[in-house]
Amino acid sequence: MFDDDAPSPRCVICPRQLLHHETGRYICIPCEHRIDADLRKFAGPAGLYARLCLRIQPGRRGGDGPAVSGTPGRGTPANLEILSLTANGGIVSMLETWVEDWATYGLAVHGTGGRLQHRVDQAVDTLRRNLTRAASRHPALDECAREIFQAARQAEAIISGERSPRRVAVQCPCGTATTVTLDTDGFECRSCEREYGHGEALKLPLAERRAA
Ligand SMILES: [Zn+2]
Numbered sequence: 001m002f003d004d005d006a007p008s009p010r011c012v013i014c015p016r017q018l019l020h021h022e023t024g025r026y027i028c029i030p031c032e033h034r035i036d037a038d039l040r041k042f043a044g045p046a047g048l049y050a051r052l053c054l055r056i057q058p059g060r061r062g063g064d065g066p067a068v069s070g071t072p073g074r075g076t077p078a079n080l081e082i083l084s085l086t087a088n089g090g091i092v093s094m095l096e097t098w099v100e101d102w103a104t105y106g107l108a109v110h111g112t113g114g115r116l117q118h119r120v121d122q123a124v125d126t127l128r129r130n131l132t133r134a135a136s137r138h139p140a141l142d143e144c145a146r147e148i149f150q151a152a153r154q155a156e157a158i159i160s161g162e163r164s165p166r167r168v169a170v171q172c173p174c175g176t177a178t179t180v181t182l183d184t185d186g187f188e189c190r191s192c193e194r195e196y197g198h199g200e201a202l203k204l205p206l207a208e209r210r211a212a
């Protein structure tokens, strides 16, 4: 709440000052609509998640792991990136992490598990249903909006075949995941401070949370 003398607060996402009818909110109504639109893109059989999954063909049993149709060989940048987004630890975990976070504010309900697509749909559903209340109760919606937007943007770029800096999450042997672009010069693990050059960084395993 703000008194008449104080400047009205700004939306935590865009710099717009909140209007009178937006009093008490952290974000403006247009930003809420943008988050909702981004969330909606992921869900359902025609959503971004399902369309990314369609690009993966399971590898032969006991073979060399999944391959992406239409690409020669394994381990191509597009393949790595799609796997990184569609595996447990990718889009589904990004969404579920926000579900867990919102649940601590009483703003979301934990999903019931199941297939990855089902988990994506459940997470999107609970976040969308609670978004309007979150707008007034969750102070870190900017971070949430950014992650959702970036994941949607990355998935759209892959599906449209647009060339963009490819990003993958790789895992240091110490267990810490780091997101790198495929043209990375290397990085230093923020936990164990081990340094990786370009080639070493891209040979690290993809970060993936094991199902409980
Ligand atoms: Zn805004």
Ligand SMILES: [Zn+2]
Pocket (backbone or CB within 6 Å): 172, 173, 174, 175, 176, 189, 190, 191, 192, 193, 194
């Ligand atoms: Zn490390």
